[in-house]
Structures are given as structure tokens and as C-alpha cells.
Amino acid sequence: MNFLSAPPLAQPELSEAKIVAQSAHDCLIDEVMTWPKPGLVSHVDSGSHQDMSVSTFIKSASAIEPFFESLYGAGHRNAALSELRRIGLAAERAMLEATNGVNTHRGAIWGLGLLCAAAGWRARYDATMSCGEVVRTVWGDAIRATPVVTTSNGGRVCTQYGVGGARLEAANGFPVVHKIGLATLRSSRRANPTHTEAARVQCCMALIAAVDDTNLLHRGGVEGLRHAQESARAFLSDGGVNVPGWKIRAAAMHADFVARNLSPGGAADGLAMSLFVEKIYALNERF
Ligand SMILES: CC(C)(COP(=O)(O)OP(=O)(O)OC[C@H]1O[C@@H](n2cnc3c(N)ncnc32)[C@H](O[C@H]2O[C@H](COP(=O)(O)OP(=O)(O)OP(=O)(O)O)[C@@H](O)[C@H]2O)[C@@H]1O)[C@@H](O)C(=O)NCCC(=O)NCCS
Numbered sequence: 001m002n003f004l005s006a007p008p009l010a011q012p013e014l015s016e017a018k019i020v021a022q023s024a025h026d027c028l029i030d031e032v033m034t035w036p037k038p039g040l041v042s043h044v045d046s047g048s049h050q051d052m053s054v055s056t057f058i059k060s061a062s063a064i065e066p067f068f069e070s071l072y073g074a075g076h077r078n079a080a081l082s083e084l085r086r087i088g089l090a091a092e093r094a095m096l097e098a099t100n101g102v103n104t105h106r107g108a109i110w111g112l113g114l115l116c117a118a119a120g121w122r123a124r125y126d127a128t129m130s131c132g133e134v135v136r137t138v139w140g141d142a143i144r145a146t147p148v149v150t151t152s153n154g155g156r157v158c159t160q161y162g163v164g165g166a167r168l169e170a171a172n173g174f175p176v177v178h179k180i181g182l183a184t185l186r187s188s189r190r191a192n193p194t195h196t197e198a199a200r201v202q203c204c205m206a207l208i209a210a211v212d213d214t215n216l217l218h219r220g221g222v223e224g225l226r227h228a229q230e231s232a233r234a235f236l237s238d239g240g241v242n243v244p245g246w247k248i249r250a251a252a253m254h255a256d257f258v259a260r261n262l263s264p265g266g267a268a269d270g271l272a273m274s275l276f277v278e279k280i281y282a283l284n285e286r287f
């Protein structure tokens, strides 16, 4: 259906919006409760971070959940990016209040927020499109037209190193989330349906190998990014989580990233987003 000629506005089913927001929240929790993720915060330790722990992430995830519901509603009424931005900025303020000023989930608010809006849009207009395709088709041009913020860590390194970062990933419809993250989760689950944490670790490693993560560039420059990507590729080509001893190898990689102060925050967001689209497509029949 052409969404510009859609019938008069219908209110989204409240339960759909709540289920989607709760799913986004649960995926953030599943992400942080995954170990070993190199350099990242988990229930085991705080990785390369001094100012946050698992409890900071749990508080942050609860604080931002209501905004995912609003973003679903905004997508359902085909709102412009400026409206999504207003809700996203309010979510960032709620996150900072809950964490005493620590940036836990800015990238996740952006990515999961747009995907929640896409879930609302596709529930109303065209459920055959993936959430990523919806983001690209409906809001992609507006995202591209938004100037790069030169004051954020991500914005600065995007300008310095000529990478696209979180903005371009979104404008392109989150190809890495769908082609790498979701694909890795699905193949890991097929290979070993009961090893749920191992599937998340494998997904995180595949994303580290593929993403030009602006957090890695911010903390380690090009050398840090390359080291992280090569370490993740070596982990995967040595059999990843499908061979005995994988946890020891992943834990050693975690210790190496901590020693180098590297943190792939963009890949962590990508893991939460991959878990989210997997969940949404599985729930699809209910919507
Ligand atoms: C357009 C925005 C995404 C702004 O992005 P920008 O690049 O300008 O700025 P950042 O906020 O610095 O970066 C965005 C975060 O996205 C994650 N990320 C990194 N690389 C990628 C990638 N290649 N693809 C996708 N996502 C990526 C990453 O998030 C994680 O890191 C955060 C911690 O970062 P930081 O504070 O820098 O971390 P530290 O290393 O600890 O810093 P120091 O202590 O050294 O200072 C954490 O939140 C993770 O989630 C990047 O950081 C967008 O945010 C925006 O415009 N928002 C406005 C609201 C809006 O329009 N919303 C729309 C609908 S919701």
C-alpha cells in the first residue's frame, strides 16, 4: 500500500506498542547479560568502563522503555523524523537522569528507537517490509540530511576518519543488523538451539568484525578498530562458539580489550538490535 494515501488515522493497539517496547527493553537486558563480550559491561564485570556497571544499564533500560512505546506510536501515525527526534532526545534525558549523567544507551536509543518506530509503521502500512527497509524508505532521506554533530565522540571520529557511524547505518536500513547480526543469531540457534548465550556472543563477535564502530575509533584510533576487527575475525575463523574452549578464548579477548581500553559499544547496540528484529519477526503473526 502507498502510505501517502493511507486511510484516516487509526489508533495503534495499545498492547502492540507495549509488547514492542517491552521487547526492546528485554533485548537491552539480554545484551548486557551476555558474557564474555570483549571490553564491554556485563553482569560479570565492567570491562573497559570505569563509570558504569550492569546496574547502570538495568536502570537505564527501564528509564527508556516508555519512549520506545511512544516511538512505536509515532511510527504508526507516520510521523516525520523531527517528531521521532523529539522523543529520542527526551529518552536521552531520561537515560542521563537514571545513570547520573553516564551515556549507557545513546546508540541503542537511536537504533532501537528507529526500529520501534518502524515496527509501528509496518504494523499499519506494510508488514512485508523489514524494519530496516522501513527506516530506509520512510526516514532515510531525512536522516541523511541531518548534519553530523561535531561535538559528540561519534560525530568527531566520523569527520576525522570518514566513516558513516550510527547515522549512516540507520539511513541505509541497518544492513549490518540484518545481514550479519540476525543471520548469525539464526544460524547459531539452528546449530545449537539450547546455547542461547553462546549465540549472543557469536553475534557480538560477528558485529565487531563487520562494524566501523565509532566507539573503537574514539578510544583506540584506526589501530584500535583494526585490532578489534582482526581479533573478532580470528575468533570466528577458529570456529567461534562452535568449538570447545570458546569461552576461554572469548574471555582472553575480553582481557586484551580491557588492557587496551577498547570498547565496541556500537557492536553492543547492534547485538541488542539484532535480538530485537529477531523477536519482532517471530511475533509478526500476532500483529
Ligand atoms: C545520530 C546519532 C546516532 C548521534 O550519533 P553520533 O555519531 O553523532 O554520536 P555518538 O552519540 O557519539 O554515537 C552514536 C552511538 O552509536 C553507537 N555506534 C557506534 N558506532 C556505530 C556504528 N558504526 N553503527 C551503529 N551504531 C554505532 C555507539 O553507542 C554506544 O556507545 C555509547 C557510549 O559512547 P561514548 O559516551 O562515546 O562512550 P565512551 O567510550 O565511554 O566515552 P568516553 O567516556 O571516552 O567519553 C553508548 O551509548 C552505546 O550505545 C555510539 O556512541 C543520534 O544519537 C542522534 O542524533 N540522536 C538524537 C535523537 C534522535 O534523533 N533520535 C531519533 C529517533 S530515536
Ligand SMILES: Nc1ncnc2[nH]cnc12
Residues within 6 Å of the ligand: 031, 032, 039, 040, 041, 042, 049, 104, 105, 108, 263, 264, 265, 266, 268, 269
Ligand atoms: N554492554 C555494554 N558495555 C559498554 N557499552 C555499551 N553500549 C551498549 N551496551 C554496552
